[in-house]
Amino acid sequence: xxxxxxxxxxxxxxxxxxxxxxxxxxxxxxxxxxxxxxxxxxxxxxxxxxxxxxxxxxxxxxxxxxxxxxxxxxxxxxxxxxxxxxxxxxxxxxxxxxxxxxxxxxxxxxxxxxxxxxxxxxxxxxxxxxxxxxxxxxxxxxxxxxxxxxxxxxxxxxxxxxxxxxxxxxxxxxxxxxxxxxxxxxxxxxxxxxxxxxxxxxxxxxxxxxxxxxxxxxxxxxxxxxxxxxxxxxxxxxxxxxxxxxxxxxxxxxxxxxxxxxxxxxxxxxxxxxxxxxxxxxxxxxxxxxxxxxxxxxxxxxxxxxxxxxxxxxxxxxxxxxxxxxxxxxxxxxxxxxxxxxxxxxxxxxxxxxxxxxxxxxxxxxxxxxxxxxxxxxxxxxxxxxxxxxxxxxx
Amino acid sequence: xxxxxxxxxxxxxxxxxxxxxxxxxxxxxxxxxxxxxxxxxxxxxxxxxxxxxxxxxxxxxxxxxxxxxxxxxxxxxxxxxxxxxxxxxxxxxxxxxxxxxxxxxxxxxxxxxxxxxxxxxxxxxxxxxxxxxxxxxxxxxxxxxxxxxxxxxxxxxxxxxxxxxxxxxxxxxxxxxxxxxxxxxxxxxxxxxxxxxxxxxxxxxxxxxxxxxxxxxxxxxxxxxxxxxxxxxxxxxxxxxxxxxxxxxxxxxxxxxxxxxxxxxxxxxxxxxxxxxxxxxxxxxxxxxxxxxxxxxxxxxxxxxxxxxxxxxxxxxxxxxxxxxxxxxxxxxxxxxxxxxxxxxxxxxxxxxxxxxxxxxxxxxxxxxxxxxxxxxxxxxxxxxxxxxxxxxxxxxxxxxxxxxxxxxxxxxxxxxxxxxxxxxxxxxxxxxxxxxxxxxx
Ligand code: SF4
Numbered sequence: 001x002x003x004x005x006x007x008x009x010x011x012x013x014x015x016x017x018x019x020x021x022x023x024x025x026x027x028x029x030x031x032x033x034x035x036x037x038x039x040x041x042x043x044x045x046x047x048x049x050x051x052x053x054x055x056x057x058x059x060x061x062x063x064x065x066x067x068x069x070x071x072x073x074x075x076x077x078x079x080x081x082x083x084x085x086x087x088x089x090x091x092x093x094x095x096x097x098x099x100x101x102x103x104x105x106x107x108x109x110x111x112x113x114x115x116x117x118x119x120x121x122x123x124x125x126x127x128x129x130x131x132x133x134x135x136x137x138x139x140x141x142x143x144x145x146x147x148x149x150x151x152x153x154x155x156x157x158x159x160x161x162x163x164x165x166x167x168x169x170x171x172x173x174x175x176x177x178x179x180x181x182x183x184x185x186x187x188x189x190x191x192x193x194x195x196x197x198x199x200x201x202x203x204x205x206x207x208x209x210x211x212x213x214x215x216x217x218x219x220x221x222x223x224x225x226x227x228x229x230x231x232x233x234x235x236x237x238x239x240x241x242x243x244x245x246x247x248x249x250x251x252x253x254x255x256x257x258x259x260x261x262x263x264x265x266x267x268x269x270x271x272x273x274x275x276x277x278x279x280x281x282x283x284x285x286x287x288x289x290x291x292x293x294x295x296x297x298x299x300x301x302x303x304x305x306x307x308x309x310x311x312x313x314x315x316x317x318x319x320x321x322x323x324x325x326x327x328x329x330x331x332x333x334x335x336x337x338x339x340x341x342x343x344x345x346x347x348x349x350x351x352x353x354x355x356x357x358x359x360x361x362x363x364x365x366x367x368x369x370x371x372x373x374x375x376x377x378x379x380x381x382x383x384x385x386x387x388x389x390x391x392x393x394x395x
Numbered sequence: 396x397x398x399x400x401x402x403x404x405x406x407x408x409x410x411x412x413x414x415x416x417x418x419x420x421x422x423x424x425x426x427x428x429x430x431x432x433x434x435x436x437x438x439x440x441x442x443x444x445x446x447x448x449x450x451x452x453x454x455x456x457x458x459x460x461x462x463x464x465x466x467x468x469x470x471x472x473x474x475x476x477x478x479x480x481x482x483x484x485x486x487x488x489x490x491x492x493x494x495x496x497x498x499x500x501x502x503x504x505x506x507x508x509x510x511x512x513x514x515x516x517x518x519x520x521x522x523x524x525x526x527x528x529x530x531x532x533x534x535x536x537x538x539x540x541x542x543x544x545x546x547x548x549x550x551x552x553x554x555x556x557x558x559x560x561x562x563x564x565x566x567x568x569x570x571x572x573x574x575x576x577x578x579x580x581x582x583x584x585x586x587x588x589x590x591x592x593x594x595x596x597x598x599x600x601x602x603x604x605x606x607x608x609x610x611x612x613x614x615x616x617x618x619x620x621x622x623x624x625x626x627x628x629x630x631x632x633x634x635x636x637x638x639x640x641x642x643x644x645x646x647x648x649x650x651x652x653x654x655x656x657x658x659x660x661x662x663x664x665x666x667x668x669x670x671x672x673x674x675x676x677x678x679x680x681x682x683x684x685x686x687x688x689x690x691x692x693x694x695x696x697x698x699x700x701x702x703x704x705x706x707x708x709x710x711x712x713x714x715x716x717x718x719x720x721x722x723x724x725x726x727x728x729x730x731x732x733x734x735x736x737x738x739x740x741x742x743x744x745x746x747x748x749x750x751x752x753x754x755x756x757x758x759x760x761x762x763x764x765x766x767x768x769x770x771x772x773x774x775x776x777x778x779x780x781x782x783x784x785x786x787x788x789x790x791x792x793x794x795x796x797x798x799x800x801x802x803x804x805x806x807x808x809x810x811x812x813x814x815x816x817x818x819x820x821x822x823x824x825x826x827x828x829x830x831x832x833x834x835x836x837x
Binding site: 099122124150177207222309322362374 | 542742
């Protein structure tokens with residue numbers, strides 16, 4: 001399949017005026033309509049959604065009703081009733097994330113085109129294929145944690161199987177990093193109305209990072225301190241197989257940002273780039289667009305000296321040491337006199353020693369410590385309490 | 396039916412619940428390592444969950460080698476306890492390729508189920524094994540439509556999102572015909588599980604692959620503008636879930652499993668929580684009107700914890716579920732002393748985690764029974780010498796005790812007041828919380 005040099009654009013906006021301005025941008029083919037009671041961060045009421053949908057349709061744009069909340073059964077029923085009242089003929093597609101909502105939409109509105117948000121996890125092709133089979137969405141919205149090489153391979157695999165599903169990736173906007181149904185701002189600001197749309201910044205006191213925070217009727221949402229800015233990479237995004245780049249404009253002063261975006265898209269000069277960036281957060285990120293190495297540091301979380309190797313024969317753990325007198329071992333495997341043992345201390349020191357004698361706690365001598373439990377053996381230098389004890393295979 | 400109250404749901408929901416058969420929920424305990432697993436089994440867990448070295452979420456827990464999984468399953472099954480293995484990371488394709496040999500090992504070990512959150516992992520498990528599959532809470536399954544979807548994908552049990560109430564869980568079970576599991580105790584994500592990537596972006600560690608740095612527990616300053624002045628507090632931190640008063644509702648609503656969070660927590664935590672929840676569950680199952688909730692509250696307060704909340708178990712968690720405290724944890728009333736390494740007819744050998752002195756009140760947690768106080772008049776070291784005080788990380792010998800068994804956990808009250816066990820009265824917070832639970836339960 002040949003790819004165009006740029007993806008087409010899908011936009012959001014906080015107000016009707018923002019949407020009108022946004023869909024004038026060259027390349028915009030789709031409008032996401034976010035109702036206060038259906039979308040995570042929606043600011044449009046029923047009339048505004050209807051009007052915007054009608055206007056967008058008149059301009060030949062695709063209209064998508066966003067229902068991306070995670071919901072209980074009762075809330076799904078309420079949402080379904082609201083959607084019916086909106087008149088589905090206004091919309092070309094419904095966008096969902098909760099698999100329960102997706103199931104409900106598939107069953108209740110079978111004729112509606114579905115767009116499935118897979119932005120939370122979903123890092124593998126096996127799962128993505130399964131989602132597509134289950135819900136037959138026309139669009140899947142991929143996670144910004146997927147780097148371009150992975151997206152390219154997903155695209156190729158889907159093409160090879162004649163999947164006609166289109167792929168979307170957020171290219172400009174805030175990165176949602178935390179979503180809770182609980183209200184976290186209004187309870188601590190008694191003067192605020194708990195039904196209001198509240199915007200704050202939460203600065204982590206130790207790290208000094210400033211995270212945008214929104215509370216509305218749907219809960220509380222926290223965003224990464226840096227705005228995602230992939231506008232300079234639209235050609236690369238398209239080349240990787242992304243059909244639609246999303247510009248999530250609702251968190252910005254749209255009447256300033258959109259003209260700057262328009263100028264840059266028309267002529268990507270340094271001047272236009274600077275102007276565009278000036279309307280975004282002071283710090284910007286490409287997210288994981290180039291690579292995702294988020295699990296490379298995990299090995300440092302544990303004391304590696306105490307991690308039992310996969311094939312090792314763990315005899316037990318040293319529970320007490322008495323210098324030049326004994327080691328007390330709590331054992332998990334039998335061992336015997338003359339066995340060669342390896343001791344790895346929590347601090348990393350390694351000692352090897354043969355078992356010279358074995359006693360039980362009452363002082364009786366034994367040739368073997370057959371049952372698992374508490375045993376005393378000869379002291380071994382530099383072995384401390386907590387050391388792991390392994391049986392060494394002798395060649 | 397005694398009519399244990401399920402909370403403020405509608406009459407129609409209540410009517411539908413009556414159709415349910417009461418279920419004796421399994422007590423499902425965390426097993427961060429072999430000793431914790433053995434502890435959970437000893438103290439009455441019906442099932443435990445553990446992770447292998449890969450594919451799970453708690454990368455900082457000790458976790459189990461394949462050999463240890465075989466041993467763990469053998470030990471658990473001998474004692475009538477089921478073993479579930481967590482595979483709940485969101486995996487990349489190359490990791491999925493490594494999964495089938497591991498699944499074969501799990502099958503040959505005889506594990507009872509695996510816990511997954513990723514559809515790719517689920518598909519791989521179904522393709523390459525006959526293992527039963529439970530859906531992790533990481534998938535945030537919140538409704539019966541989602542439950543039907545996951546059931547059709549081959550899941551037999553859903554660990555529902557922590558946002559789901561007991562009453563809602565009962566409806567999900569009935570509508571979807573799947574087993575349901577709810578968290579009853581432990582630390583809680585403030586975010587919808589699986590929907591928090593703070594660590595991914597701020598620390599380069601994937602919270603959905605075991606790298607969460609618990610950013611929701613940090614202190615934040617709130618202000619109108621980026622970097623502006625404003626008050627500081629722990630605005631994103633949740634109190635700990637504690638659902639001991641709701642256990643009868645678990646039974647009445649037919650919840651299949653009550654899960655205790657905390658593979659990273661101590662053996663004493665495992666023993667204390669399993670013992671408390673198993674007691675509450677057994678009493679509820681036998682329809683005992685008074686199952687000693689105050690005593691169990693007191694038990695759960697012996698451990699360090701954030702303030703407790705009943706979360707969403709009864710109704711939606713409100714502002715009082717936020718943990719706006721400076722201290723990391725509420726002080727515990729008791730300190731761990733250690734556990735019994737060996738119990739013979741001559742002596743008890745105890746591995747000490749904290750110092751012990753002659754005359755200290757030493758409390759032994761006995762599965763299914765009351766706390767037993769051990770005599771500490773005579774302490775001996777491993778050479779048989781009498782000693783007055785033994786420091787931590789040493790072994791002390793005590794006189795034999797007929798009830799004591801290897802593996803039993805020991806603790807000591809921190810204060811003299813707590814040592815006078817029968818005189819303990821609840822502090823104001825406990826009393827208020829019990830009252831709150833009662834109000835919602837009744
Ligand atoms: S930071 Fe908090 S809410 Fe987020 S994953 Fe970690 S524990 Fe959960």
